[in-house]
Amino acid sequence: MHNNTINIVLADDDEDDRLFFTEAFEELKIKSNVSTYNNGVLLMEYLNKNDSIIPELLFLDLNMPKKSGIECLVDIKKNPRLKNMIIAIYSTSASEEDIEKTFVLGANIYIKKPNDFKKLKKALSEVVTTNWQYQTDNLNKDNFLLRL
Amino acid sequence: MGSTSTYNNNFLKIAFGLGLFVILCIGGFSYKHTQDLRDSMEMVKHTYEVNLELKNLLANLKNTETSEHGFIIINDSSFIDSYNSGRIKIAENLKRINILTQDNPEQRRNLDSLNKAIGKRLFYLSETLQSYKLGQIRSPKFISSFKLGNQKMTNIREQVQAMIAHEDNILEIRQIENKKALERTPIILYSILILTLLLLLVAYGIINRDLKVLKENNEQLNIFKESANLSEIVSKHGSWTCNIDQDVYEFSDNFYRILGEEPQSFESTIENFMTFVHKDDVQKLTTQVENMLIEKNLPFIYYRIVRKNGEIRHLKAFGELYVNNEGENKLIGTTADITDEVNNFRLIEERNEELERNNKELSAFNYVASHDLQEPLRKIQTFISRLDEKEYEKLSDSGKLYMSRIKKAASRMRLLIDDLLQFSRTNKSDNVTELSDINELIEAAKQENIEAIISKKAIIYNDEMPTMMVIPFQIKQLFINLIGNALKYSKDDIPPVINITYAKVNSPEDKNLPNLANGYYHQICVIDNGIGFEQEFAEKIFTLFSRLHSRDEYSGTGIGLSICKKIMENHKGNITAEGKLNEGSIFKIYIPC
Numbered sequence: 001m002h003n004n005t006i007n008i009v010l011a012d013d014d015e016d017d018r019l020f021f022t023e024a025f026e027e028l029k030i031k032s033n034v035s036t037y038n039n040g041v042l043l044m045e046y047l048n049k050n051d052s053i054i055p056e057l058l059f060l061d062l063n064m065p066k067k068s069g070i071e072c073l074v075d076i077k078k079n080p081r082l083k084n085m086i087i088a089i090y091s092t093s094a095s096e097e098d099i100e101k102t103f104v105l106g107a108n109i110y111i112k113k114p115n116d117f118k119k120l121k122k123a124l125s126e127v128v129t130t131n132w133q134y135q136t137d138n139l140n141k142d143n144f145l146l147r148l
Numbered sequence: 149m150g151s152t153s154t155y156n157n158n159f160l161k162i163a164f165g166l167g168l169f170v171i172l173c174i175g176g177f178s179y180k181h182t183q184d185l186r187d188s189m190e191m192v193k194h195t196y197e198v199n200l201e202l203k204n205l206l207a208n209l210k211n212t213e214t215s216e217h218g219f220i221i222i223n224d225s226s227f228i229d230s231y232n233s234g235r236i237k238i239a240e241n242l243k244r245i246n247i248l249t250q251d252n253p254e255q256r257r258n259l260d261s262l263n264k265a266i267g268k269r270l271f272y273l274s275e276t277l278q279s280y281k282l283g284q285i286r287s288p289k290f291i292s293s294f295k296l297g298n299q300k301m302t303n304i305r306e307q308v309q310a311m312i313a314h315e316d317n318i319l320e321i322r323q324i325e326n327k328k329a330l331e332r333t334p335i336i337l338y339s340i341l342i343l344t345l346l347l348l349l350v351a352y353g354i355i356n357r358d359l360k361v362l363k364e365n366n367e368q369l370n371i372f373k374e375s376a377n378l379s380e381i382v383s384k385h386g387s388w389t390c391n392i393d394q395d396v397y398e399f400s401d402n403f404y405r406i407l408g409e410e411p412q413s414f415e416s417t418i419e420n421f422m423t424f425v426h427k428d429d430v431q432k433l434t435t436q437v438e439n440m441l442i443e444k445n446l447p448f449i450y451y452r453i454v455r456k457n458g459e460i461r462h463l464k465a466f467g468e469l470y471v472n473n474e475g476e477n478k479l480i481g482t483t484a485d486i487t488d489e490v491n492n493f494r495l496i497e498e499r500n501e502e503l504e505r506n507n508k509e510l511s512a513f514n515y516v517a518s519h520d521l522q523e524p525l526r527k528i529q530t531f532i533s534r535l536d537e538k539e540y541e542k543l544s545d546s547g548k549l550y551m552s553r554i555k556k557a558a559s560r561m562r563l564l565i566d567d568l569l570q571f572s573r574t575n576k577s578d579n580v581t582e583l584s585d586i587n588e589l590i591e592a593a594k595q596e597n598i599e600a601i602i603s604k605k606a607i608i609y610n611d612e613m614p615t616m617m618v619i620p621f622q623i624k625q626l627f628i629n630l631i632g633n634a635l636k637y638s639k640d641d642i643p644p645v646i647n648i649t650y651a652k653v654n655s656p657e658d659k660n661l662p663n664l665a666n667g668y669y670h671q672i673c674v675i676d677n678g679i680g681f682e683q684e685f686a687e688k689i690f691t692l693f694s695r696l697h698s699r700d701e702y703s704g705t706g707i708g709l710s711i712c713k714k715i716m717e718n719h720k721g722n723i724t725a726e727g728k729l730n731e732g733s734i735f736k737i738y739i740p741c
Contacts, residue, residue: 016527092523096621115529115562117537 005031006128007053011043011072012036012061012090017113021059024121030128040067044075047082054082057128059090060107062098073105086132094145103144108132110145119148163351170344174337181333188326195319198248198255202308205241208234209266209304213297216273220280231277235270242266255314262307265300272297377401384485388416390467392441392477397421406463406485408455426452426460444469446481462490514572521565529558560703567707570625571692574714579619581719586613586672589620590648593627600635610648616670616739622715627674629708630735634676636702637733647675652741668741669721675734681727689725712737 010021018036025034035055037043043060044067046052058076062069069089076082087107091098094112102110109127114120123146212234219227242263249255272293279290377400380386386403390396397418401411407424414420418437425433429451440446446467453461467481532555543551590610594601601608608631616623631646638644651671681689681696688694690713693706709725712735716723719739727733 014523016530020530092526113526115526115533117530117533120530 005033006057007055008032008034008057008059008128009043009046009055010034010036010059010061010090011038011040011064011069012059013039013064014061017061017090020117020120021124024117024124028121028125028128030125032128039064040069040072043067043072047076048079054085056086058085058087059111060087062089062091062093062102070101070105073102073107077106088127099145100141103141107144108139112145114148123148159354160351163347163354167344167347167351170340170347174340174344177333177337177340181330184326184329188322191319191322194248195315198245198315199312201241201245201248202312205238205245205266206305206308208237208241209269209301212238212270213273213301216277219277220285231273238266238270252318255311258307258311258314262304262311265304265307269297269300269304272300381405384488386483386485388481388483390440390479390481392444392469392479395441403483406461406483407453408457408459408461424453424455426454428452440467440479444477444479446479450486460487461485462487510572514569517565517569517572522562525558525561525565529555529562532558560699563703564705564707567705567711571707571711571714574622574625574711574718579622579718581617581619583615584618584620584623585615586618586623589618589624590627592624593631596628597631597635600632604635604638604644606635606638606644606646608646608648611650613650613672614670616741618719618739619715622718626712626715626737629712630674633708633735634674634678634733636704637680637697638676638678639730642677645677647673649673649675653738669738670741672737672739673734674737675732677732680729680731680733681725682729683727686725686727690723 008025010018012018012021022034022036025032037046047054060069060072069091073087073089076085076087083106089098089102089107089110090113091110092113094110099110109130111123111127114123126146212231215227215230215234218224219231242259245259249259275293276290276297279285279287279293284290376387380400380402384402384406386406387400388403389398395418397416399412399416399421404411404413407421422430422434433449433451436446436449446465448464448466450462450464453463455461462485463483464486465481465483467479470478470480472478532551536551536555540548540551587610590613594608600606634646635644649672651673653669653671655666655669685696689696690709692710695704695706697704712723716737716739721740722738724736725733726736
């Protein structure tokens with residue numbers, strides 16, 4: 001997986017977070033192709049295009065204008081073309097309610113945005129290097145929230 | 149009282165019947181008595197009549213005899229007339245005696261022989277007269293006839309006397325009988341009268357007593373009625389009755405007052421009442437009243453009325469069937485003015501809505517605190533970490549110092565926001581208790597503190613805990629905070645040892661449960677060997693933002709134990725602290741069984 005370029009998409013309305021995100025991948029030295037979208041509507045427009053490249057990893061902020069991360073998650077899981085995409089929730093809040101909801105809706109992992117750049121890099125590298133084939137089978141509520 | 153009055157009623161009926169019977173008896177007796185008296189008088193009269201006739205008969209016989217003798221001596225025809233009229237009178241006498249003695253066989257027999265004797269006497273008289281007319285006076289035949297006639301006369305006299313004696317005898321016997329009967333009658337009559345009087349007296353006594361009881365009951369009833377009237381006024385109730393069979397209504401005074409009218413100021417009919425009912429409720433209420441008359445029952449109904457002054461009142465009514473002694477179906481009902489209740493209910497509802505609004509605002513505030521405040525802070529911290537990583541070397545010494553100060557301040561702010569968020573989360577009322585494995589919760593709490601446990605080489609022992617009815621995430625938070633505290637306030641020189649023990653206690657026996665309901669409680673103690681505290685601060689440490697140490701010594705927000713206290717309040721339990729400076733502290737938590 002490392003040998004090829006990984007397509008990574010981030011949907012987040014926050015400019016700073018998008019900056020941290022892209023900078024982190026630049027520093028991680030992973031062959032990656034990171035594209036970002038400012039909100040859920042733009043993300044879904046891209047994903048729903050027939051000729052779009054479906055990313056290996058989608059990082060989804062929950063609190064976005066126009067279309068929230070939860071709504072995007074629901075739509076993605078309804079679409080057979082997209083539903084096998086690995087989805088990491090990438091949110092400021094780590095409320096029980098949000099964690100529970102996104103877990104039930106079929107997200108793969110929940111990342112609480114760290115307040116330290118090093119931790120951010122660590123978290124992203126962990127998500128990228130995870131063998132999702134294996135991890136998906138063992139997914140449960142306890143290891144859903146990424147612990148750093 | 150009911151059975152007594154039935155008993156009395158029966159007694160009165162019996163006494164009345166007996167009295168009637170006795171009076172009838174007295175009537176019968178009196179009638180018979182009078183009848184007896186009349187019979188006895190008849191009897192006397194009869195005897196006298198018979199005796200008189202007999203004496204007349206004898207006198208007439210003598211007269212006839214004397215007339216004949218006179219004729220023979222003087223030979224005057226006037227004697228013959230007298231003689232002839234005498235014979236006629238004798239025949240009449242005998243005829244009358246015959247009628248009078250018809251019902252007496254013995255007298256009849258006597259009369260027969262008397263008849264024959266008189267016949268003989270008259271025969272001898274006519275024979276001597278014949279002899280005299282033929283001039284054969286002093287002839288043997290004349291003499292013998294004369295003598296024989298004389299003898300017969302004596303014989304007749306005796307017979308008449310015997311008959312008179314017989315009549316007298318009968319009279320005497322009857323009079324004795326009558327006398328006896330007449331002597332007894334007054335006593336019987338008198339005793340019966342006395343008995344009747346007694347019965348009447350007893351009946352009178354009972355009636356009197358019943359009357360007294362009735363009067364007392366009546367008075368009580370009046371008092372009860374009056375107090376019912378008063379209580380109706382105080383409790384804003386009105387009562388009414390409805391005679392289902394006749395469709396007749398009666399309203400109590402206060403029922404009128406509820407309608408805003410003077411008591412009994414209009415006729416108590418359903419039509420009049422309906423004029424007060426709020427126009428939106430008329431249809432519903434009419435149906436309900438119709439159902440009431442059919443089903444003979446009125447479940448709770450609610451409706452509004454409009455008083456003449458335009459005031460709207462909310463009423464609640466309820467009725468039940470009552471069948472009286474005469475079998476009449478009556479509905480007894482109560483109508484309550486619940487306007488105040490309704491208004492209070494509305495007020496409470498409004499307050500509840502307001503509270504709910506406030507709660508929602510608080511939740512919104514929580515969200516702002518958790519999300520919107522965290523976000524800029526997180527960015528500040530991330531940018532600091534970027535600066536720290538990339539630009540640190542370019543800073544002057546004082547710049548490096550400021551940098552570390554900024555970092556510290558930012559972490560402290562993060563701590564405060566996290567704790568405040570935690571504290572407000574324990575406020576949520578929608579958390580429900582569930583049967584939870586406390587051992588698991590303690591294990592999870594240890595995991596949360598795992599870094600400090602490892603770095604301080606802490607040892608934690610805990611008893612096997614039973615399952616309890618708790619809000620799991622709150623109890624987990626409680627253990628996180630308590631274990632976290634024990635680790636934070638540990639001594640520098642020895643590794644922390646934390647004992648978590650379990651016991652079951654009874655509320656009145658344990659002095660740490662002063663304000664809790666009686667019953668059994670789970671007592672869990674978290675005992676550490678840390679720096680402890682002075683006992684005088686045992687209460688203070690649970691208040692929000694209170695701290696015993698400066699921030700330089702120990703980091704902290706003063707929120708952790710307040711959260712613990714709030715959690716225990718949510719569980720209707722308690723938490724207490726005991727401390728000894730430089731020896732350690734014990735936190736005891738109590739959860740109701």
